[in-house]
Amino acid sequence: MATVTFDKATRIYPGGTKPAVDQLDIAIEDGEFLVLVGPSGCGKSTSLRMLAGLEDVNGGAIRIGDRDVTHLPPKDRDIAMVFQNYALYPHMTVADNMGFALKIAGVNKADIRKKVEEAAKILDLSEYLDRKPKALSGGQRQRVAMGRAIVREPQVFLMDEPLSNLDAKLRVSTRTQIASLQRRLGITTVYVTHDQVEAMTMGDRVAVLKDGLLQQVDSPRNMYDKP
Numbered sequence: 001m002a003t004v005t006f007d008k009a010t011r012i013y014p015g016g017t018k019p020a021v022d023q024l025d026i027a028i029e030d031g032e033f034l035v036l037v038g039p040s041g042c043g044k045s046t047s048l049r050m051l052a053g054l055e056d057v058n059g060g061a062i063r064i065g066d067r068d069v070t071h072l073p074p075k076d077r078d079i080a081m082v083f084q085n086y087a088l089y090p091h092m093t094v095a096d097n098m099g100f101a102l103k104i105a106g107v108n109k110a111d112i113r114k115k116v117e118e119a120a121k122i123l124d125l126s127e128y129l130d131r132k133p134k135a136l137s138g139g140q141r142q143r144v145a146m147g148r149a150i151v152r153e154p155q156v157f158l159m160d161e162p163l164s165n166l167d168a169k170l171r172v173s174t175r176t177q178i179a180s181l182q183r184r185l186g187i188t189t190v191y192v193t194h195d196q197v198e199a200m201t202m203g204d205r206v207a208v209l210k211d212g213l214l215q216q217v218d219s220p221r222n223m224y225d226k227p
């Protein structure tokens with residue numbers, strides 16, 4: 001677990017006339033669930049990708065804990081990310097999908113097994129470990145994608161519209177599951193969505209972006225109270 005700090009973080013795409021993200025300042029607390037929300041094109045993904053190390057930062061800095069990670073490659077940032085298109089390996093079982101990154105990292109089989117089993121328990125996937133992804137529901141697959149991220153025990157967890165491929169009903173139940181999972185793990189989380197209801201129901205705090213500029217950061221309660 002760790003704090004995450006965007007310190008005037010700025011991204012200007014090559015050929016861009018104005019910043020896609022303009023001097024973003026947010027201090028995220030240890031264990032906090034922060035939601036970045038705003039309309040399409042406001043800079044949410046760019047912000048998340050800067051934090052992940054997938055996008056150059058053209059001004060300002062990004063810190064995880066007290067480490068300046070602004071120019072570190074993704075693998076050295078101790079983060080895990082779940083995308084909108086969480087492609088699972090179709091020929092591998094759920095367990096092997098979840099353990100794959102650990103296998104690549106050279107973790108021994110017994111330890112992988114233990115971590116996979118723990119994650120599966122938390123995610124309610126224990127009875128599906130030997131199945132292939134195609135034998136699972138959309139919501140279960142989505143949880144496998146999360147499992148794949150959490151077995152690595154990252155300091156920070158990033159999610160970019162992870163529910164957008166689910167139907168409306170599943171989206172609501174998965175929303176609750178993700179929020180409670182995050183609270184149980186207590187892992188600092190940055191979650192991107194264009195859906196205001198999702199933002200307000202899931203976040204400890206919600207950061208509203210518009211045209212690359214931060215408009216407001218506050219708890220949902222305080223946002224509702226304000227006119």
Ligand code: ADP
Nearest residue numbers: 013014020038039040041042043044045046047
């Ligand atoms: P959001 O995630 O809120 O939809 P993005 O971060 O994807 O917003 O995009 C922010 C702005 O940056 C938009 O104007 C978008 O068109 C632009 N943008 C995003 N990716 C690129 C890119 N690879 N090259 C140039 N412009 C980009």
Ligand code: ADP
Nearest residue numbers: 095096099108109110112113114116117129130
């Ligand atoms: P390999 O495919 O290299 O022979 P395994 O079949 O044992 O290795 O599975 C790959 C990884 O996934 C292993 O490291 C193992 O610990 C994990 N794994 C496989 N099946 C399960 C399971 N049912 N429960 C938990 N972890 C599993």
